[in-house]
């Protein structure tokens with residue numbers, strides 16, 4: 001499915017995974033999260049094999065915001081977020097005031113202040129996605145994995161989420177379909193294509209025009225923003241005349 005995916009993510013960096021549908025983004029993230037065992041090779045976190053540490057320790061190390069996860073409909077948003085504290089509780093222990101403060105702070109961070117008492121089945125898709133991000137925030141792990149986290153979000157919350165991911169000071173690995181967002185918000189980008197991973201490179205190298213032409217069949221160029229001068233990736237359909 002995906003072979004030769006060998007790369008090292010540095011502490012504190014934001015890494016984007018991009019690739020066409022079915023290229024293995026979800027599979028790779030689930031493998032890094034320890035949910036799938038690689039057929040060959042291993043995932044090391046700070047030099048320790050992921051499958052050699054206990055589930056509890058793993059939950060204190062890695063948080064995953066999966067794609068389209070549906071939390072139990074009868075839970076309140078605050079209860080879903082509080083689940084992120086489970087790896088820190090003693091057996092049968094319940095969270096106290098500290099947990100409640102952490103839950104409220106996380107809901108505020110994802111712009112859901114006052115949503116703690118709302119049943120999750122009465123939330124919109126984007127609100128539910130942000131509740132799951134809040135759960136990952138209270139999990140307080142050095143490594144945060146997110147699978148297409150911007151999928152259900154309006155543009156304001158997409159930009160907020162990516163800015164937040166960078167501000168957390170954690171190591172973040174996320175898959176994205178929007179190449180311009182990956183270009184703008186990621187320190188380095190991993191391109192998956194036809195069962196292989198390209199080398200992990202800064203966006204200007206990983207997402208250069210030839211790569212986007214080969215992998216996605218699109219025409220890409222970088223245009224400086226008229227106000228800031230910062231180059232932005234502009235993507236258009238490949239001209240008919242140059243299509244295979």
Ligand SMILES: Nc1ncnc2c1ncn2[C@@H]1O[C@H](COP(=O)(O)OP(=O)(O)OP(=O)(O)O)[C@@H](O)[C@H]1O
Nearest residue numbers: 001019020021022023024025026027028148175192
């Ligand atoms: N449980 C499974 N069993 C067998 N094959 C699977 C399974 N899940 C995914 N696949 C296959 O593995 C490949 C990679 O799937 P994956 O979901 O990782 O891709 P993706 O890049 O995340 O795709 P998308 O952009 O559509 O979300 C696909 O060909 C898919 O059909």
